[in-house]
Amino acid sequence: PELQYPARLNAAVELLDRQAQQHPERVALLAEGQRWTYGELQARSNQIAHVLREDLGLVPGNRVLLHGPNTPMLAACWFAILKAGGIVVSTMPLLRAPELVKIIGKARVSHALSDASCLDTLLQAQRDAPSLTTLRSFRADGGELLALAETKPADFTPVETASDDVALIAFTSGTTGQPKGCLHFHRNLLAICDTFARHVLRASADDVFIGSPPFAFTFGLGGLLLFPLRIGASAALLENGAPPKLAEGIRTFGATVCFTAPTSYRMLAALPDPGVLRTLRKCVSAGEALPAATRELWRQVTGIELIDGIGSTELLHIFISADEEHARPGCTGQAVPGFQACVLDEEGRPLPPGQPGRLAVKGPTGCLYLDDERQKNYVQDGWNITGDTYLMDEDGYFVYQARSDDMIISSGYNIAAPEVEGALLSHPAVAECAVVGVPDELRGQVVKAYVVLNESYQPGQALTCELQTFVKAVIAPYKYPRRIEYRDALPKTATGKLQRFLLRQEPT
Template sequence: MSQTHNMVDYDKTYAEFKWEVPEYYNFARDVLDKWAEDPEKLAIWWVDDNDHEVKKTFAELCQRSRQLCNVLAGQGVKQGDVVVVIMPRLIEWWEINIACLRMGAVISPGTTQLTPKDLKYRFDSAEAVCIITDTDSAPKVDEVRSDCPTVKSFILVGDKREGWTNYEDAVSSASDQFETVNTHSNDNAILYFTSGTTGYPKMTVHTHTSYPIGHMVTGKYWLDLGPDDLHWNLSDTGWAKAAWSSLFGPWSCGAALFVHHTYRFDVQKTLTNLEKYPVTTMCGPPTAYRMFVLEDLSKYSFKSLRHVVAAGEPLNPEIIETWEEHTGLKIRDGYGQTESVCMVGSFPCLEVRAGSMGKPSPGFVVEVIGDDGNIVPRGKEGDIAVKVKPVRPVGLFKEYWKNPDKTASSYRDDWYITGDRAIKDEDGYLWFVGRADDVILASGYRIGPFEVESALIEHPAVAESAVVSSPDEVRGEVVKAFIILAPGYNASDDLVKELQDYVKKVTAPYKYPRKIEFVDSLPKTISGKIRRIELREREWVAFKK
């Protein structure tokens, strides 16, 4: 299956690109209602683990969103108020997003794995007035609701529960007449809680124009979508990647979403769905692809699939090679943050350089800079930075809400500092090195964990690995690898030695892991990124005792 790519000449597109940002903009009115003018145009193709299917058109979702606007308004939710949404991949999640955008309420999504304590922190910090959740999470809310004075509205998707408004009853009986709020370009639209390396999560705010319009770059150029595509994003609804790939990116291009509602990632079920349904494009975390290539991919045929991307952390070259060998498709990397849209990508017209995240997105000047704020020479490591003066790119967050110091500390001269480190090569490709705080310093060497993880995963015994610094009396710190073994391999001292020798061969010998621990699982964020900080802290806490 082929289509003319949206970007055929990177240099030309990048040079000619111009942002167009109106003073007033509302994604529900200006994009979704336009697609809804065709009553048949598909927006969502939803399936669950039992192969139960539901299809929703843009027209249906837009009508339901107007009904929900009236329900929320009736419960006292006003423009600018924060609505917390904790929901698995249920169709209501999309209705709620559209409704909040339409009425100018600020949506704050969260993962279903949040604890009652997490929820209280979010309600209080954001001064949330409304919580919309499902049957599984409602009891957690009830545990803390008496201590959360700002929350006045409790809406439940699913069962009936005392003290909660039933979503379906309320929405289906509400009027579908609602005039979309004419939101200003600088009005707050989305509030994410993003975990840093220290302290509680920060509140990252995006506006009504910057984020939805910025994601046109994500959808059009990186995801390479058009109105005839069916796009599948494997990510959970609780984090920013859902906005990238399950909302603004695809829908700004008129693509339909394929949604698999499941509570656990099942590799074989995912591959079966990819074969069974006419999915044309897919976005997944690197962890998913690592699991895919452990399966016998020759058993599957993905007839409709034409384009796949990964984001969250760099992908190892051998994963890209194995996937391409069986599917004929290259996995294209993309880079951005909760604070941004897709800022760097391996766009369809670019050569894939395995391990590189590609080149800056149209509309973004992304460089590698030093502590002095100057661009470092090509091939030298530094901070990934985005030029914000004289022109701030569309798609970058407005601020860390209620935290002006943290907001201010994210800038150095004319640059926004991402907190990630990279190298830019002679051809302008960016190569991720690691978080500024993940780099391991051993015997005077700087070692990026990703390099060691990349080496390890080439060994057939390794399904997944995470590399962190571990305390050492002599060297200060050394490289330690936590390894999940591939099926058919067992932990042993001999295997430890074999893996160490292997890394010495594959990469610079000083990078080899002096310590190896075999584990059954690795701590991860909801987006599938390995939480190296958690592993690192375990190592150092034990040492300090």
């Protein structure tokens, strides 16, 4: 499909004002003890836009840091910043002061709006971040920002931004440690709604969206704010989206569409009363590879076929996926309508089907890094090189192998860490696991698994042997983990991705 957007376009107008005009009384956002209609969300964001321009001196192009868990006020601030012509710099609520200082510096942030619950860290960061001059905090029921906003009129004339003016600077979670800033235009915010959400997800205005990722993770921004608003549906926002709270939210709000990561689906499936999940009808999994065993488990517990999709901060949202009818276990799916994808060799030549190589993607949301050096390596010949190793089969289905730096080479064999993890996870003793290559004199690298056990299983030599034998029976025997270490927990990013690089750095 051709995505044509006018040259002048403000995403907040398209996503919020158009919907509010058509059905002001419809519910846009739900949260604990709160219910905001489209009309209310529009009015509040207009008032905050007035505050930004008139009281806080914001001029179009200023970068405004947004900090806080998913709440209706955070959503109102998001649209207020866009309407006022500002650029949203979204940050994960759990970041520490030094991480915030880095982001404020890299993105040259001048203003910040913060949920009162995480204001202290931001104030601490501000001491070492001289560009940040103006900071206000908000709460659902008060705070400095709301007090100012309530004195303002409910209408506001949005800045007529260009469709390719920057609307968002999103930072990657950093599976390698360093956060990378990605710029996205106003039109990109619509393009993700008009590709993945429209053609693969196909939700309706009656759906209630819910999920765990914060808006600062673009998986959550799309799934829990932009997608529902684009079609006039509702989003239930959770300040804490960990599985027990997610399950409670699904029940309280009667949620029908869920966005979360494979780990959460496994934990939800293990709940004592899966009946609380019965309102769900569509479930999207992203952020890390979806093991076939998790897809199967979810289908057994809920009857729902998961929609797996690979997305990235660089491309804003999901670009390879498959809807329920086209889902195949072990495959991420096909290029989402509007995107092209292929697999390239080291020299940048397309590889024939069946051969693993570097995943390359083109589409309406291409990457623009804050940092020019990174840009050169990431975009080659117009293709975004995502850093993943994939193969494409004869039907154009893409099969995930690993992050390119999570390929283990042992005795000359290429072994993808996630494949070994998938095999281990299909054993009932294994709750979570992470597989890395560790240096070995004889084999170059050997496969090592870090395993978190389910309750009622005891670590020990006997279990280690059992797991090794088990893996050899599920996948090619040379891939089995020669070493297994038991852990209570695994290191993860704020977006729930395994930090294998931390495990690789451990002394062996």
